[in-house]
Amino acid sequence: MDLILDFFLVSGIVIIAIILLQLFKVKHKELPQKVLIVLFLLLFFVAIHFYALLHNIIWLIHLCFLPNDITTTILGPLLFLYVKTLFLKEDGLVKNTLGHFIPAFLFALGITIPTMLFNIFKIDTLAYTHTNFIRTIIRFESLYFTLYLFISLQLLSRYRKLSKQKYSNLTQYDFNWIKIMFLSALFIMSIDIGIKLYESFWGDLSWNADYISVLCMIVLVSFLGYYGVNQSKVLLPSFLLNKEKALNIEKTKDKTLSPNKKEEFETLKHKLEQVLHTDRPYLDEDLTLGKLAQQVSTKDKILSTLLNQYLNTTFYDLINKYRVDAVKEKINLDSYKNYSLFGIACECGFKSRTSFNRIFKKHTGFSPSEFKNNTL
Incomplete structure (x- = not known):
């Protein structure tokens, strides 16, 4: 089993690295590509974190802990922003969307960073990060991400309808792949939420169930990378x-x-x-x-x-x-x-x-x- 996990994780790390290299090579990066760079950097650290967990590489676990821990809370707003960047002008777009990232910032400040410091330095005042209350909050991350997937799907549907009011051919603006990706992510999150609910009532599983989500994520990352790197941008009039x-x-x-x-x-x-x-x-x-x-x-x-x-x-x-x-x-x-x-x-x-x-x-x-x- 460990060999299979190792193969998929290494493959995922390599795939994400190749996609990032492609994105960094783009000379005149537009906002959608900049958002993808942030997104793939986060996923890159997530894959490395789980690789480090699999091989018990302590220093690498600590190094990747922060980006790995905040990814679930920040990924939803990032995908929401990405959909908006494909259809709207860049002026003020990031500024107007910053409010969606406040929960991720608070989560990092109140839970992720204190947990990381406690794991490294064993500071007693930070022991609250390992209480059942905090663990319950962490279990709600998947629900939070799922909520943003639904919101992003609705936004995508709205913009696709509006595109038909401006364009007579939508071939180069086919965003069906994003819809497929969101629906696939919803399916993965439903599995993840089901596992977390099981663990809440009957106790933790003997193996780390998060590996399922990570392996599925690698498949979705490949999908997003293939279609999203050179995606055409649709500008909708105000x-x-x-x-x-x-x-x-x-x-x-x-x-x-x-x-x-x-x-x-x-x-x-x-x-x-x-x-x-x-x-x-x-x-x-x-x-x-x-x-x-x-x-x-x-x-x-x-x-x-x-x-x-x-x-x-x-x-x-x-x-x-x-x-x-x-x-x-x-x-x-x-x-x-x-x-x-x-x-x-x-x-x-x-x-x-x-x-x-x-x-x-x-x-x-x-x-x-x-x-x-x-x-x-």
């Missing part, structure tokens, strides 16, 4: 982050728009339809809300309000509806008979085979191949 403008839009336009506003939107709607039919901007795979707003001679904020509040749709859904219609028109034309289905999709503005198949079926009820066969 008006999309306004709850009244983007999240709580009234579904009934008659109740929210004055007659003058409805007339203005009706004019803009006709202009938008004319541009879409004549200029076919949706064929541009990198079309954004801002680009389309320029073509209809309006501001992106006004166009977003038109789509969301007056037409009850999103920019992403509208543009992809036109792209699907374009595919349907070309799918059986002789001039496209040598094209693959995805080749036609690319001609119509799609960038990803997976998203094309999903969007096409959503709008037609058929897969692209089924639709083609049914129209022959």
